[in-house]
Amino acid sequence: MSRPPRFVRARAKPAAALPRTLDIDITELGARGDGIGRHDGQPVFVPCTVPGDHLRVRVDGRKSDGLAATALELLRAGPGRVTPPCRHFGDCGGCALQHLEDGRYGAWKRGQLVTALRRAGFDEALVAPMIAIAPGSRRRATFAFVRRQGELRLGFHARASHQVVDIAECPLLAGPLLDLLPPLRILLRDVVEDGRDGDIVATATETGLDLLIEAEARLDLFDRERLAAFAESADLARLSWRRPGAGMIEPLAHRRPAVVRFAGIGVALPPGSFLQPSPEGEQALACLVLDAVGAAGPVADLFAGCGSFTFPLARKAVVHAVEGDPAAARALKSAADHHGARVSVECRDLAHRPLLAAELKRFQAVVFDPPRVGAAAQAEQLAQAGPPLVVAVSCNPATLARDARTLVQGGYRLIRATPVDQFPWSAHLEAVAVFERQAGGR
Ligand SMILES: C[S@@+](CC[C@H](N)C(=O)[O-])C[C@H]1O[C@@H](n2cnc3c(N)ncnc32)[C@H](O)[C@@H]1O
Numbered sequence: 001m002s003r004p005p006r007f008v009r010a011r012a013k014p015a016a017a018l019p020r021t022l023d024i025d026i027t028e029l030g031a032r033g034d035g036i037g038r039h040d041g042q043p044v045f046v047p048c049t050v051p052g053d054h055l056r057v058r059v060d061g062r063k064s065d066g067l068a069a070t071a072l073e074l075l076r077a078g079p080g081r082v083t084p085p086c087r088h089f090g091d092c093g094g095c096a097l098q099h100l101e102d103g104r105y106g107a108w109k110r111g112q113l114v115t116a117l118r119r120a121g122f123d124e125a126l127v128a129p130m131i132a133i134a135p136g137s138r139r140r141a142t143f144a145f146v147r148r149q150g151e152l153r154l155g156f157h158a159r160a161s162h163q164v165v166d167i168a169e170c171p172l173l174a175g176p177l178l179d180l181l182p183p184l185r186i187l188l189r190d191v192v193e194d195g196r197d198g199d200i201v202a203t204a205t206e207t208g209l210d211l212l213i214e215a216e217a218r219l220d221l222f223d224r225e226r227l228a229a230f231a232e233s234a235d236l237a238r239l240s241w242r243r244p245g246a247g248m249i250e251p252l253a254h255r256r257p258a259v260v261r262f263a264g265i266g267v268a269l270p271p272g273s274f275l276q277p278s279p280e281g282e283q284a285l286a287c288l289v290l291d292a293v294g295a296a297g298p299v300a301d302l303f304a305g306c307g308s309f310t311f312p313l314a315r316k317a318v319v320h321a322v323e324g325d326p327a328a329a330r331a332l333k334s335a336a337d338h339h340g341a342r343v344s345v346e347c348r349d350l351a352h353r354p355l356l357a358a359e360l361k362r363f364q365a366v367v368f369d370p371p372r373v374g375a376a377a378q379a380e381q382l383a384q385a386g387p388p389l390v391v392a393v394s395c396n397p398a399t400l401a402r403d404a405r406t407l408v409q410g411g412y413r414l415i416r417a418t419p420v421d422q423f424p425w426s427a428h429l430e431a432v433a434v435f436e437r438q439a440g441g442r
Helices: 102-119 175-191 221-233 279-293 310-314 326-339 376-385 397-409
Strands: 021-025 035-039 042-046 054-063 066-076 140-148 151-157 164-166 197-205 208-215 238-242 250-254 259-262 265-268 299-302 319-323 343-347 365-368 389-394 412-421 430-437
Touching (some): 021 066, 042 054, 151 175, 175 221, 259 310, 279 389, 279 412, 279 430, 299 310, 310 319, 326 343, 389 397, 397 412
Parallel strands (some): 208 238
Antiparallel strands (some): 140 151, 389 430
């Protein structure tokens, strides 16, 4: 009987012990805004640093393809370093680049789109100058909270962590959201059990603040009365609660509809539905979309949300809006019907059931604005038989570049891509890309 083969496990090369500290030069900014230096040929990622910094860092561990480190001492400051405007910068994970002068920050951010498109084979010349949305305009934010040993912390998560940084200021937020924090802290201390945490989606609408609290809690009658009293005293439009993992949203106080307005048409925003984070950002994106679509019509507005592009487009053309969130689709339809807008609405999952080539034939232009994963399935259908004009709005340069490649392989040409910085000082970037079908395209 032959011996069973012996499997000898290849001995892994012992990992070199990590140095505890290093003196390094930062040479570039990474995709998430960390400064990057080098040690033994591998990248060392150091948050809150800028190219040109010479630093002593503490090595925290390995990170994907390199090392993660924390700045201990700035030995020589690189050019473009400025004092961060917010006292929480560095602790709070919301911002990555408040310490960099505007011009260099803007070049880095636009560069995120340039790099993603270049990797997909597009020329930098197609990327327009970036439109920057000023801080202080955020009408929507998701706050995190935790209650431990009687102490209630309310703010944002720390960098790459579940820790909550209690915030007293935030230069990004619009006034009504900031003013909400002190009374909300008191409310949560009363209502949330010790050891619990959660999130609050707060939206400043035309009719007042709309709050959706997402947390585990046993709300007794007394808690419910306290929550309703808070809605009254803070003059909220609405206060709702959702338990984590539960789809259902429980209304706790509905004092009036939470209304947002698109091209003059008021839409009653359902709790938890998508809304562009600032009116200025929404306006910038809508202007780019309208400008690109011009006089074309009929238009399909895919991933339409509550209609931020649908209603501006409907001023000039017949629009078919498609949205996957049933509540958002209902809100859009109800507003369209109420105002007699030239809009038809379809609730449809475009990831699994994209508009097919045969359905796309009746449009002269298609606008699509998917979530971060992009619109791979829809781009495939557009590539097969899309209309003369396609406008892609994106919050993720990588998936935009992928979908752009699909469109170009189907016979489109990328005309231009405009970056819109709706999330100042963060690594998030939005963009609007315009495609025209080439004569003789597939
Ligand atoms: C980035 S938002 C854009 C919404 C809208 N265009 C706006 O500017 O407010 C993406 C929208 O796509 C919707 N969505 C996400 N996944 C979807 C899917 N698989 N099918 C259809 N819609 C989807 C979301 O509900 C959300 O309203």
